[in-house]
Amino acid sequence: MTRQVLLFISALSLGLVQGQVSYSIPEEMTKGSLVGNIAQDLGLDIKRLISGKARLYTGESAQYIELSRERGVLVIKERIDREALCGQTTPCALHFQIILENPMELYRVTVEITDVNDNAPTFKKTEKRFEISESAVLGSKFVLDKALDLDIGTNGLQSYTLKPTDNFVLKLHSQADGSKKVEMVLQKQLDREKEENMSLLLTAMDGGEPVMSGTVQIYITVLDSNDNAPVFTKAVYKSVIPENSQKGTLVTSVSASDADKGSNGEKK
Incomplete structure (x- = not known):
């Protein structure tokens, strides 16, 4: 067991937690970006940070944030990708401690990582093909692939559109996992003699600013019936x-x- 871990355990056992502070920052901040003025927010003198050999303790977690003793601030050490760090879990936060010696002091710090719209909705395939008889009855349903968006909240997947809508209309059905089942429904009779091959575009959009989207091309071959x-x-x-x-x-x-x-x- 290292000296740092021993100090951490000792501090907890003695109840030397002096205070705590929380910050909220967006993901993808560049290396060196300011997280917060920890000295000011905890009421510590910079001389105390230096003399107390102030340092961060993150346990086994990767260290994305570092302490600048001379400036009394926390800065970004490594770019933080919220999706890689927390996936779809929310809220997403880093928890660590600041430890000082002589005398021993410990402060808890929480940094919430908020989502930015850095992922567009995507489909597994860029195209999908159907063969549909021109005698297909109105109301016939055809399941389409769902899109995936790694962002959350309003930055996540919000809506779909299908164009053109001459023969088909788009229907969405809520699923138990919170996703949407996507179907196109025949609303106008097909006529192979007028149009044997059709091309439609399914678009998935998020709610970010600006809006990001992904598409899949749908190709339909209308099969002949003896009409x-x-x-x-x-x-x-x-x-x-x-x-x-x-x-x-x-x-x-x-x-x-x-x-x-x-x-x-x-x-x-």
Whole structure:
């Protein structure tokens, strides 16, 4: 056990905690940025910090903040990424002590790390494909991928949009884990003969300032159904032939077309 740990345990056992102070800072502050004037806030003289060999005790935690005895301030030692430090846990805070010797004194310090909007919503894949029959009934539902945003609160994922909305509308359903189930619902009948391939854009947006967003492209292939009958080029065909025409003489030619394709469009 090191001398520093022995001093810390001794201080706790003797009840030498003299006071405490709290700060709140945003994540991603640059190295050397000011956290707070600890000497002023604790009512300590800078000479006492120096003579008492003031130092920070963070236990086994990484030290993101350091003490400048000569200035009596706390400054950023290493850039703090709130998402890496706490994930989705809130509040996110660093807890440590300032220890002085001769006489022994201990002060508790809490530094809350607040979120900044440094992460955009993202999708696992950049595109999604569907094959949907043109005979699909109105109200048919198709599940879309959810977006992920590492930020929290208003900086986290807030809303989705789907464009264009000619044939589909977007529906969101709340889940037990607080996320949203994302579906597109057919609201207008598909017509392969008019539009066989469709492209939609799903956008996820956060509530930060400025707003950050992520997108996924949705490609839809409309499958054919036998919804068109063959149509002749004329409603009535007329022909005149001599009465003594021989067997096999061409009387007239007729033709028909079918808007369907494949076996649905084959003419017999």
